[in-house]
Amino acid sequence: MSKKDTVKLIDGNSFIDNLEKRLILKNGIEEHEHLKSKYEKELEFVSAISMTRKSKNISQKEIGSKLGVTQQRISQIERNSKSMTLPILIELIEALDLEVEIRDKETHKKICSI
Numbered sequence: 001m002s003k004k005d006t007v008k009l010i011d012g013n014s015f016i017d018n019l020e021k022r023l024i025l026k027n028g029i030e031e032h033e034h035l036k037s038k039y040e041k042e043l044e045f046v047s048a049i050s051m052t053r054k055s056k057n058i059s060q061k062e063i064g065s066k067l068g069v070t071q072q073r074i075s076q077i078e079r080n081s082k083s084m085t086l087p088i089l090i091e092l093i094e095a096l097d098l099e100v101e102i103r104d105k106e107t108h109k110k111i112c113s114i
Contacts, residue, residue: 050078052096066095090114 053063060074067074067088077084077092084092093100093114102111 046078046084049092049096049098052098056096058096063092063095067091 053060059071060078061071064071064074069088077088099113101113103109104111
């Protein structure tokens with residue numbers, strides 16, 4: 001059976017559920033929950049950047065020009081947070097006129113802002 005046939009048999013959430021079950025069996029439930037939590041945080045962060053860009057009516061091509069990268073690169077970053085480097089993240093934040101604050105979780109004391 002080819003990969004194409006497998007995708008036809010397992011759709012949407014079923015595919016994700018199956019993948020999660022395999023990860024749990026391989027890594028254990030605690031590691032799985034940690035990885036899932038980490039991925040969700042990354043996805044939320046990248047989604048916030050993408051939604052902000054769209055709400056300011058800035059195209060991927062325009063933001064790419066400001067950063068010196070192609071529209072395709074911006075699209076890749078918005079689809080896959082793993083492809084984003086810290087320098088690109090900082091440039092994106094600045095190009096979108098955003099600010100990110102780093103605070104201590106316990107004291108809420110501001111450590112720095114970007």
